[in-house]
Amino acid sequence: MLTINTSPFGSRDCEGTSRRDFLRVGGLGLGTLTLADLIANKAFAVRSRADYVRDKAVVLLYMSGGASHIETFNPNMDAPSPYNSMTGEVSSSLSGVTFGGTFPTLAKxxxxxAIVRSFSHPIGGHEQAHVHVLSGGTDPKGQATKGRSIGxxxxxxxxxxxxxxxxxSYALLTHxxxxxxxxxxxxxxxxGSWPGDLGSSYAPFIRQDEVTGKGKNTKKSSSFGKGTVAADMQLNLSRERLENRKALLASIDGLRREADAAGALAAADEYEQRALELILGSAAETFDLSKEKPKVLEAYDTSAMKIGHKVFRKSTLGHQMLxxxxxxxxxxxxxxxxxxxxxxxxxxNNPGMVKGMNMLGWTLDKAVSAFLQDLEDRGLSDKVLLVLTGDFGRTPTINKRGGRDHWAKLGTLAFAGGGLPMGQVIGKxxxxxxxxxxNPISPNMMMGTxxxxxxxxxxxxxxQGITPELIQRVEDAHPIPELVV
Structure with a gap:
């Protein structure tokens, strides 16, 4: 469905000369698309893209629950049990470096x-650690009362x-x-992905039913390449209503009546056209994986792997990475x-290390390896930085049931691509x-990078348009020195 939100953004005088109106894609959760950002404020858009915004992007693969640093990127097999990997190790393409035993393809x-073996922070509870890590440490206690997410x-x-x-610009892909x-x-x-003190306009693109796991549009996709995001997009948008131009124009006319005398929305018909183009055109095509070559779909396909503990579903991690x-x-x-x-x-509620890594480790190995190969094939390796991390690591000791517990003193962190210096291990x-x-590495340093x-x-x-306060927020984040070009 298409919803028009006419609440003001920022100040407005009695004649409405600074009013900005919003076009929101409601059911899909495309965040808040400002009409000025899309159409009218082209000058600002050009400045923001041409000057200080590099032609790069970040994909953050977030392993929630606390991925073990031992069974992933530091198997430590020279140490005695329980301080080494329960899934063994595999040799990698980097001399003298091994990965956990469920990462044979990724190890290549x-x-x-760039593998960080000294990633550390002080918070050992899930909810607080999610906020702390995803905010780059700007919320020091993880209470979602300070700071904002990196995205x-x-x-x-x-x-x-x-x-x-x-x-x-900012999206969260879940299932x-x-x-x-x-x-x-x-x-x-x-x-943890919240915009905090920046305001709701900077929240991520996300479907609400993906957050709660509830709602009428959570039905399983019929096959890989026709995933729930594309399917729900069509269900939530209600094409019949969107294509009812009379109803749509009535909504637009309502905005026109609210517009200020200077004509802030004088080109509302153009807004309408561009919005529809985004919703029904380019965005819909982005989520239509059936347009990919069968070979690419097969490389990413992790649906043969079942994930869960009490209740299982087919893995869609490869689907999400694509x-x-x-x-x-x-x-x-x-x-x-x-x-x-x-x-x-x-x-x-959770499996042990061996069972869990045999489930999620192999899944990640396939999905991330396919992603890296795909980027290379498409000439995107230097443009896209992949970051792998989670809320914290796991205890170096093994509990009596064969699991590892929460451990924030060391966690999982790795990078690939982005034009940064790769082929190295950072910290010990x-x-x-x-x-x-x-060389301890903090969430702040991850954000700085x-x-x-x-x-x-x-x-x-x-x-122009970048406040001293915003510049200070950016400069307060210190990059990992070994990754600075």
Whole structure:
């Protein structure tokens, strides 16, 4: 459905000369598409794209629940059990570096990755850690009372929508979950993706039913390549109503009557056309995976793998990574892909390490390897930075049930692409894989690396429309020195 929200943004005088009206795509959750960003305010769009915004994008693969740093990128097999990987190790393409045993294909990409083995922060509870990590540490206690998500900050700097395509700058890709524990993780990740003090205009593109796992449009896709995002897009938008031009024009006319004397919405017919083009055209095509070559779909397809603990569903991680690539090509600047289920306690709600990694580890191995190969094939490796992380790591010790518990002193963090220096290991864990032995890396430094990849700080400092406060927020984030070009 198409909803018109005529509430003001910013100040308005008695004649309405500074009023800005919004066109919102409601059921789809395309965030808030400002008419000025899409059409009228072209001058601002040109400045924001031409000067300090680099032609790059970030895809953040977020492993919620707390992916083990040991069974992923630091198997530590020279140490005695329980301080080494329960799934063993595999040799990688980077001399002297091994990955966890469920990453055999990804290990072949190690020479094009940067592995951080000293990622650390102080928060060991899921909900707070999600907020802390996804905010780049700007909310120090993870209470969602300070700061803002990294993606929202990027959208604030970049603009809420791509100036040419209108595609949202910031997106969160999730999937309706069947397992109750996984549904909890959806809500936590959504909370961590919040815009905070930047305001709701910078919230991510997200479907509400993907957050809650509820709603009428959560039915399973019939086949890979015809996923729920594209299907729900059509269901939620109600094409019949959109194509009823009489009803639509009546809504637009309502906006015209509210417009100020200076003609802020004088070209409402153009707004209507561009909005419809985005909704029914380019955005819909982005989510239509059937347009991909069968070979590409097959490479990404993880649907043969079942994920869950009490209730299972087919994995869509490959599907989501492919969507992330298509979204970046359509103009998105920051896409978070949510992978649930990494909380491997071996308790009533979660599997143990071996079972969990045999489920999620192999899935990630296939999906991420396909993504990296796809980027390389399409000449996008230097344009797109992939970041892999989660809320925290796992205990270096193994509990009596065969699981590992929450551990914030070390966590999982890896990078690939983006034109950054790859083929290196950054930092070192101690002998027991419990704490950084040197060079501790924080969420703030992860955020700084992302911001330095996406934006030219020197040009930003002298750009019009960028406030000193915003510049300070950016400069407070310090990049990982080894990844600064």
């Amino acid at each position: 990409w190690a020479h094009k990755m 929202s900050l990027c959208a604030r700097i970049r603009g809420t929508n791509h100036p040419k395509t209108g595609f949202p 309706p979950e069947k397992d109750g524990q996984y549904r909890k993780e959806l809500g936590r990740v959504a909370k 969507l992330a690539r298509r979204m970046v090509e359509s103009g998105a600047g920051f896409v978070t892909v949510h992978s649930a289920g990494w909380d491997m306690h071996a308790d009533g 864990a101690d002998r027991r894989n419990g704490e950084p032995a040197d 992302i911001l330095h990849t996406l934006f030219d700080f020197g040009k930003m400092r002298i750009a």
